[in-house]
Amino acid sequence: MQFPSRRKRLINNAQEEMYGQPIQFYGQPPIENISLSEFETFAVERLKLLKTIENLGVSYVKQSEHYARKLESEFKNLHFPYREVDDRKVQTGPSEFEKRRKDHISHFILRLAYCQTEDLRRWFIQQEVDLFRFRFNELGSKQKLEFLHRNNLQYDTINVEEKKTLLDKLVSSSYAVSGITVEEQDFYKVPFQDALDLVRTRKVYLKAGYVYIPHQDIITIVINDFRTRLSKALALTARSLPIVHSDERLQPLLNHLSHAYVGQDYSIQKNVGKISLEQIDSLSGKSFPLCMKQLHQSLRENHHLRHGGRMQYGLFLKGIGLSLEQALQFWRSEFIRGKVDADKFDKQYAYSIRHMFGKEGRRADYTPYSCMKVILSNMPSQGDYHGCPFRHSDPELLKQKLQVYKVSPSGINQILELVKGMHYQLACQKYFELTHNVEDANFSLNHPNQYFVESQRLLSGGVREPKREPETPHKTKAPSAAVEVPEVIEDLDSFFQDA
Ligand code: SF4
Structure with missing residues (x-):
């Protein structure tokens, strides 16, 4: 039996040991209890940090002054540690200890979310390695040596x-x-x-x-070591997935995180009825991202879309402002031009459209898919048109599509380079810049509906707002209210015992 005060003392000692520096190899999992809300906030904020790292890594030379300045400001905004601070200086916001604790815990939470597939693991390792490199370079000579010896x-x-x-x-x-x-x-x-x-x-x-x-050159050795340890740790963490998936509090949170979208909530329909059905063709040419353009074109040509395409495109249209009545009319008029007669449409397809709008079944109001969701889930197969063309199209096919949309040869090369580096959203953002003739999109693309909104704003001559930073993260739906769940996650380390 462990006495509470003894356990607390053990935790304090372990934390002091682990949080001695603003950087660590994350060798030991957290051993304290944390609340569900802290669990989610920490994870969402680290994800924002990693996404910034990804964006900056493509836009600037890593370790250049611009890169460092932008990253430093993100560390400050999100309260993550990045360099040794003088404790005697008065600080505002969370203490250095709090920041290091958050860094530690959030890293392990994202390990759980990002160990699930090869794609996720690769993305996570790349961003964590860049984060580590930046922080290691920020250490003074003495701290670097100390860090090496500690590890x-x-x-x-x-x-x-x-x-x-x-x-x-x-x-x-x-x-x-x-x-x-x-x-x-x-x-x-x-x-x-x-x-x-x-x-x-x-x-x-x-x-x-x-x-x-x-x-x-020493940094190369240290980083290789960090990468190898993290890669092994993710493989081990994946073994604990069955335990995680059996926890009804964590599973939805972690699934949400791995498909995470941390921007505006496009399920809230702001423009209902402001778009007419006649406008859709021209809007698709001007303001739809490539994924939706592809779906729209296929629907017009084949008068049909399979389930994955109907969901992705249907929810996008709902997000840009189509009402339920308009959606029913839109899909019906297109389907009955093909092999589906009106009767069959009303019996077989109308239900799922009403379902999408929360009018059938469990009456959930479905949210338009974010880029992460489109990119990572439900891989399209033969005859499917859903998915993200930057992720799911063969590079040669993507090149042809871009040529059709009159992207210049140099623009195509830039896009294909980004795709090669697996920066699909950045490739799409580049496509936005090239097709809208702007140097800098001035937003960080996370969502097809965001693409549409930004395009419309630009084309209508609206004033470009500065990059929008969501004030509060888009929260995951709470676990079912019918099940009483404790609000505290105990023994966080139990998920990492193999790691
Ligand atoms: S990056 Fe997002 S918006 Fe662009 S094509 Fe892919 S899924 Fe669509």
């Missing part, structure tokens, strides 16, 4: 005398190091077996079983 990377920097003695060797064996820079930068003495890549490519000076690595 059993027993590398030491060489002192000034040793540097002077080895000066010629270091300059001739290390890439981008000159006589002047040797004096200014740290060199680490590392057992050669920990730096085989550098030895193999003859990039470092090797002596008596040790290599002498300049600072810019």
